[in-house]
């Protein structure tokens with residue numbers, strides 16, 4: 001899905017919600033009898049009109065063995081072509097291996113985007129960026145507490161935090177049409193800075209809901225004239241008493257935020 005199409009979908013749905021599909025068999029309602037695919041289909045049916053993206057985290061499927069890969073592929077097929085599908089796999093290896101990670105995510109699974117770790121540098125990220133019409137979503141400032149171990153560390157030569165160096169360097173590898181950044185909602189105080197570094201790139205923002213991130217602050221400082229945000233919620237929707245209601249609450253907050261902070265999206 002091209003950026004213009006994504007922005008058009010955000011505009012018409014008045015939503016930049018990404019629903020995380022992280023099925024935990026021990027938390028799926030009993031009536032599904034552990035049938036993960038049936039649960040995923042139900043969640044998708046409940047949320048289709050309220051979100052613009054789905055993000056299955058591959059860990060939850062890999063843990064189910066061969067059957068998990070089948071479920072993931074069928075889930076992606078069930079979503080269809082009208083949503084951006086992000087394989088949250090946080091890959092990255094020597095170039096030759098990254099090429100096969102890309103092939104798995106884009107060709108075997110049918111995803112539109114994949115999350116990638118930047119640690120191994122340019123040649124580890126390039127094979128993902130080379131895939132025409134696909135998105136690479138690079139970890140910049142993650143939502144977990146351990147993100148301060150490395151990502152905030154100031155770089156001796158420039159005095160920039162590492163996440164800034166990652167973003168500025170990667171912006172030379174990719175463009176606003178094939179590269180996004182993961183920026184955690186639990187780091188909302190940094191969103192002004194993140195937006196200054198990358199004014200025109202989309203950010204994938206996990207960390208609201210179960211991790212306690214601040215959606216309002218993310219929107220205030222993170223929205224740009226094309227929206228520029230995909231905000232993810234996984235457990236906060238999947239295991240809510242009423243998943244549709246939980247998604248609708250978020251969509252309404254997003255609609256308000258777009259009107260207040262990004263009215264140009266509608267022009």
Ligand SMILES: O=c1ccn([C@@H]2O[C@H](COP(=O)(O)O)[C@@H](O)[C@H]2O)c(=O)[nH]1
Nearest residue numbers: 057142143184206207210211233234235
């Ligand atoms: O910095 C990051 C990067 C990825 N994630 C992933 O997003 C979802 C969040 O799930 P919630 O249940 O909404 O907390 C999950 O798949 C994480 O692995 C992240 O949280 N932070």
